[in-house]
Amino acid sequence: MKLIMIALISGLLFGAGLTLSQMTNPDKVLNFLDIAGNWDPSLIFVMAGALSITLLFFRPILKRPRPLFDKKFYLSSKSALDKPLLIGAAIFGIGWGISGYCPGPSVAGLGLGNFEAIVMIGSIYLGFIAHRLYSK
Amino acid sequence: MENFTPYSALSGGILIGLAAILLLMFNGRIAGISGIMGGIFNASRTELFWRIAFLTGIVIGAFLFNHFKPDFYLPRRNFPVWLLAFGGFLVGFGTRMGNGCTSGHAVCGIARFSVRSIAATLTFMASGFLTVYMIRHVLGVTL
Numbered sequence: 320m321k322l323i324m325i326a327l328i329s330g331l332l333f334g335a336g337l338t339l340s341q342m343t344n345p346d347k348v349l350n351f352l353d354i355a356g357n358w359d360p361s362l363i364f365v366m367a368g369a370l371s372i373t374l375l376f377f378r379p380i381l382k383r384p385r386p387l388f389d390k391k392f393y394l395s396s397k398s399a400l401d402k403p404l405l406i407g408a409a410i411f412g413i414g415w416g417i418s419g420y421c422p423g424p425s426v427a428g429l430g431l432g433n434f435e436a437i438v439m440i441g442s443i444y445l446g447f448i449a450h451r452l453y454s455k
Numbered sequence: 456m457e458n459f460t461p462y463s464a465l466s467g468g469i470l471i472g473l474a475a476i477l478l479l480m481f482n483g484r485i486a487g488i489s490g491i492m493g494g495i496f497n498a499s500r501t502e503l504f505w506r507i508a509f510l511t512g513i514v515i516g517a518f519l520f521n522h523f524k525p526d527f528y529l530p531r532r533n534f535p536v537w538l539l540a541f542g543g544f545l546v547g548f549g550t551r552m553g554n555g556c557t558s559g560h561a562v563c564g565i566a567r568f569s570v571r572s573i574a575a576t577l578t579f580m581a582s583g584f585l586t587v588y589m590i591r592h593v594l595g596v597t598l
Contacts, residue, residue, distance in 0.1 A: 410548055
């Protein structure tokens with residue numbers, strides 16, 4: 320129950336942050352990715368704001384033996400750079416550059432009554448399923 | 456640069472960062488949206504419930520924020536649905552293959568100095584820039 324409450328509160332902050340920063344506006348995201356055009360550097364500030372907090376607190380938190388409400392930290396154990404990581408990230412970037420949405424804003428868009436969010440969520444899950452079939 | 460909004464971007468980013476440290480400090484989980492979405496299918500019950508709570512929180516958080524401050528969200532009109540779905544498919548496939556998206560790699564992974572996350576972030580940023588360059592300046596299409 321405690322885990323669920325924290326997850327809900329964290330999600331609330333996340334959704335409010337995405338909307339305030341306008342990550343939920345695909346045109347703004349695409350204008351950020353359009354360096355050669357009418358460039359809007361705002362999203363650098365979203366990254367800077369988020370990283371200023373996580374860079375400051377992640378390492379002290381991870382030095383603790385365990386999180387407050389669970390037995391261990393759930394982190395990726397992978398450390399090597401491999402092809403799937405880089406190819407996957409490149410494919411994600413193409414999809415991001417076409418649509419103007421990454422996964423977070425797609426979810427947040429459901430709360431904004433955004434029709435595009437439904438299309439994004441549905442096609443993201445199709446992509447998940449395709450990857451599962453592909454990697455078998 | 457007429458649409459530059461550094462203050463709201465920075466404050467929104469800080470909220471996202473706070474959400475990420477809350478989830479790590481209490482639950483020991485990384486706030487990576489693609490991973491949390493993907494984990495819905497093959498999760499045990501506790502795993503499933505916090506994931507749904509987190510995603511529901513994002514939806515409600517966006518709804519409430521937009522309810523009280525409606526001038527931040529601007530719906531896009533007339534973007535071709537097939538193209539959006541194609542983009543979404545690549546986002547889904549790519550984030551699974553690359554183990555994460557903007558939140559998991561760029562916000563959380565970089566903060567723990569993960570070389571994989573730094574490489575992934577540089578890669579998806581570069582391919583995002585290149586994709587928009589191709590669409591807008593080589594093909595000359597503005598949607």
